[in-house]
Amino acid sequence: MPSRKFADGEVVMGRWPGSVLYYEVQVTSYDDVAHLYTVKYKDGTELALKESDIRSQSSFKHRKSQSSSSSPSRRSSSRSRSRSRSPGRPAKGRRRSASQSREHKDDKKKTVQETSLALPVLVLFKPSENNTKRYNGEPESTEKNATSCIILEQKLKPDLEIKRVLEQYSLRSRKDDKKKEEIYSEKKTFVAVKPVEKVPAKTKELEFGGRIGTFMLILLLPATVFYLLLMCKQDDPSLLNFPPLPALESLWEGRVFGIFLLWFFLQAVLSLLPIGKVVEGLPLSSGRKLQYRINGLYAFILTAAAIGVLLYFQFELHYLYYHFMQFAVSAAAFSLALSIYLYVRSLKAPEEELAPGGNSGYFIYDFFTGHELNPRIGSFDLKYFCELRPGLIGWVVINLAMLLAEMKIHNLSVPSLSMILVNSFQLLYVVDALWNEEAILTTMDITHDGFGFMLAFGDLVWVPFVYSLQAYYLVGHPTTITWPVAAAITVLNCIGYYIFRSANSQKNNFRRNPADPKLANLKFIPTATGKGLLVTGWWGFVRHPNYLGDIIMALAWSLPCGFNHILPYFYVIYFICLLVHREARDEHHCKQKYGLAWERYCQRVPYRIFPYIY
Numbered sequence: 001m002p003s004r005k006f007a008d009g010e011v012v013m014g015r016w017p018g019s020v021l022y023y024e025v026q027v028t029s030y031d032d033v034a035h036l037y038t039v040k041y042k043d044g045t046e047l048a049l050k051e052s053d054i055r056s057q058s059s060f061k062h063r064k065s066q067s068s069s070s071s072p073s074r075r076s077s078s079r080s081r082s083r084s085r086s087p088g089r090p091a092k093g094r095r096r097s098a099s100q101s102r103e104h105k106d107d108k109k110k111t112v113q114e115t116s117l118a119l120p121v122l123v124l125f126k127p128s129e130n131n132t133k134r135y136n137g138e139p140e141s142t143e144k145n146a147t148s149c150i151i152l153e154q155k156l157k158p159d160l161e162i163k164r165v166l167e168q169y170s171l172r173s174r175k176d177d178k179k180k181e182e183i184y185s186e187k188k189t190f191v192a193v194k195p196v197e198k199v200p201a202k203t204k205e206l207e208f209g210g211r212i213g214t215f216m217l218i219l220l221l222p223a224t225v226f227y228l229l230l231m232c233k234q235d236d237p238s239l240l241n242f243p244p245l246p247a248l249e250s251l252w253e254g255r256v257f258g259i260f261l262l263w264f265f266l267q268a269v270l271s272l273l274p275i276g277k278v279v280e281g282l283p284l285s286s287g288r289k290l291q292y293r294i295n296g297l298y299a300f301i302l303t304a305a306a307i308g309v310l311l312y313f314q315f316e317l318h319y320l321y322y323h324f325m326q327f328a329v330s331a332a333a334f335s336l337a338l339s340i341y342l343y344v345r346s347l348k349a350p351e352e353e354l355a356p357g358g359n360s361g362y363f364i365y366d367f368f369t370g371h372e373l374n375p376r377i378g379s380f381d382l383k384y385f386c387e388l389r390p391g392l393i394g395w396v397v398i399n400l401a402m403l404l405a406e407m408k409i410h411n412l413s414v415p416s417l418s419m420i421l422v423n424s425f426q427l428l429y430v431v432d433a434l435w436n437e438e439a440i441l442t443t444m445d446i447t448h449d450g451f452g453f454m455l456a457f458g459d460l461v462w463v464p465f466v467y468s469l470q471a472y473y474l475v476g477h478p479t480t481i482t483w484p485v486a487a488a489i490t491v492l493n494c495i496g497y498y499i500f501r502s503a504n505s506q507k508n509n510f511r512r513n514p515a516d517p518k519l520a521n522l523k524f525i526p527t528a529t530g531k532g533l534l535v536t537g538w539w540g541f542v543r544h545p546n547y548l549g550d551i552i553m554a555l556a557w558s559l560p561c562g563f564n565h566i567l568p569y570f571y572v573i574y575f576i577c578l579l580v581h582r583e584a585r586d587e588h589h590c591k592q593k594y595g596l597a598w599e600r601y602c603q604r605v606p607y608r609i610f611p612y613i614y
Ligand code: NDP
Pocket: 442, 443, 444, 445, 500, 504, 507, 510, 511, 531, 532, 533, 534, 535, 539, 543, 544, 546, 547, 550, 582, 586, 589, 590, 601
């Protein structure tokens, strides 16, 4: 069997990533190791494609006879279309090829029926408007202010969106607005006659060890939480000192479950309050943008005020400490019920609303990774809510309860220095997340992962009950640290926080507005999707600087617990594993999304998380 099917220079049909569309491309090279072909589209875009994404031209004979356009920017279908009216038309002044001119003349004669809506992928060329400098992989002196390529996934965009795109890029359909109006009316006719076909996109590459791996994780994650909490309760929480199993009936108390439900629904009500701005998330694959109300910080302040009032009236918050395991069991039961609900409702969700990574068709896998991307009840976004509210704010409340329990049990007038550090560092982390709530909209959890057991359990059980392990540990295992040690740990936490925050803000600002003057000194590699990849600043230091900062902070949270036991270091050890795995997942997605541009980025920024180490 030949090792490669297509030769260099051969003109073939290449699938456009993320779509089912094939365009004429020329093979420029082949990577024997990665088994990837580098192909060049007619508009100059270069991408790395798998052999399975390439077809010979002969298999497209029928279609080609109806359409001669073969560039993503100038896609045509079996219906005739006035190319001059397409927003995908190259900007004025761009040279046309002879064949393009011929096509143009032919088109003039045809009846206009199809519009931009028929373009699942629309490529717009415009002079780079970014303040941010474009990095082309060459030495700085050779940089050119070339055009940047903006690709908008378009399946069925509302009129306004089309209008916005046209206005944003100053694209005129032909000569005047009258013609533009015609386009809109033609578009409506087209939509009415032929709705865009939905093509189910199945998840082929399974993560987390596939079906067996996800099944094991569904069992292992709750088991780990209970093991850690049982260990923490022991006087000697050494690894080899396995804790005795508690009686089953001691794990459940109706009152505790009631308090948990009250907490969850109180947070839900706070999230629905009409305070705080409403922002749009990143475009979905359909081009639609969901709206999110940003009021996490208000919810936090109101919760803090309510807790203050309860404490004033002598409410015993340390009740949480004495019933910690029961609270964890309640949260786990709730998250399981929620995951079942999410899976059942996802079965009725339209195909385009399913998560790119959770649509394998295997029940256990989709149940774990999350089948639906953004499950909503009306405007209430379940995933977005769970990511930042009940678990994250709950974590701070648990820490406070541990602080009060420590003072009560050890008869202290002020909490220990270790407890103060752990509480303060983690409070900073949570407040930061709520303060920068908008930034979560560009994270993998929101844009890629569905909402299933993984995130439901992670948000509602893992975060509040495992991340508070240091505070829980300190109640039963008092640890004394000196002021200089406390100062050194604080400096470490501040360094981690600084890296974490500035890296996240840099990427978030760049994604939201690449032309932001604050980012003027940064360079980026343009990609075929229109998004750039930063190669200077934090993202030129390592490929995941935000993970580096997060890990440094995780270490600073464990150090106040001393070195008697490894248990309080569980968080930092687990977190390194989590972020290394997450980084690998993200790299894989980015390679698929950005192809050669990602490879260039990796060459330019060789280290993933730890400079000179990994
Ligand atoms: P990131 O915020 O790191 O986002 C990764 C995405 O950033 C990529 O998919 C890509 O998306 C974009 N990107 C990658 N490289 C570049 C570049 N050079 N220039 C511009 N954009 C780039 O992902 P996470 O969601 O994993 O993490 C968000 C934060 O949450 C991190 O700080 C992490 O530490 C933290 N976190 C905390 C956890 C916890 O339990 N405490 C758990 C997980 C994460 P695209 O190009 O599509 O925009």
